[in-house]
Amino acid sequence: MGRAILIFGNTNAGKTTLGMLVSRKIGCKYVSFGDQKRAEMKSGSALGLRVEERTKAAHPIDPNDCAQVMMIASETDIPLAIISGFPICEPEMRCFLNFFEVVGVINILVKEETALERSRRRGVCPICAFPGCVGGSCPEHPELFVPRSDHCDEEFKRRAELYRVRILPFVSNPCFDKVPRIDLDSDRLSANDMLDKTLVWIQGFLK
Numbered sequence: 001m002g003r004a005i006l007i008f009g010n011t012n013a014g015k016t017t018l019g020m021l022v023s024r025k026i027g028c029k030y031v032s033f034g035d036q037k038r039a040e041m042k043s044g045s046a047l048g049l050r051v052e053e054r055t056k057a058a059h060p061i062d063p064n065d066c067a068q069v070m071m072i073a074s075e076t077d078i079p080l081a082i083i084s085g086f087p088i089c090e091p092e093m094r095c096f097l098n099f100f101e102v103v104g105v106i107n108i109l110v111k112e113e114t115a116l117e118r119s120r121r122r123g124v125c126p127i128c129a130f131p132g133c134v135g136g137s138c139p140e141h142p143e144l145f146v147p148r149s150d151h152c153d154e155e156f157k158r159r160a161e162l163y164r165v166r167i168l169p170f171v172s173n174p175c176f177d178k179v180p181r182i183d184l185d186s187d188r189l190s191a192n193d194m195l196d197k198t199l200v201w202i203q204g205f206l207k
């Protein structure tokens, strides 16, 4: 069974940035459920088609299907993964625990206006998909971030509400009471500050 550190936070809080930075430093895998879901849908597999159908109809995806997407993504027995976007509710958590032990929880806090501002300027490294704001450049490549065309205020509002209503309450679920947890303020801390704090925190409980 793989070990997982879950990352929670509003859309554009910096989950992917931190997840990718930490995973590169400690040599584990970063898995974004959203990215894996899109890859699975694109593959045209039976699982991908089921997921696509429910996504298009704006219905919640079956937690078992979500878990299958995660399992495929992480090849089931990787020693440690940093995971964002799943699980985000109790039924999903029950499926998830069939494949992973949750060893830590990272909770990134951000003001909604900061997140909206970032979303409007959202960019990505054309080489490695590292996220950033348009005008900046990738820490690993000389390339400037290219704009991502998928921002719209409506989609941002939908994701922000999902976070407020569903995900934020779940982060306080008693199932995480005994799991080491770190809260990071993305308004005050730079990406590198968040990386440093997270690495110290991980060293405190892993191995």
Ligand SMILES: [Zn+2]
Pocket (backbone or CB within 6 Å): 125, 126, 127, 128, 129, 130, 138, 139, 140, 141
């Ligand atoms: Zn890059």
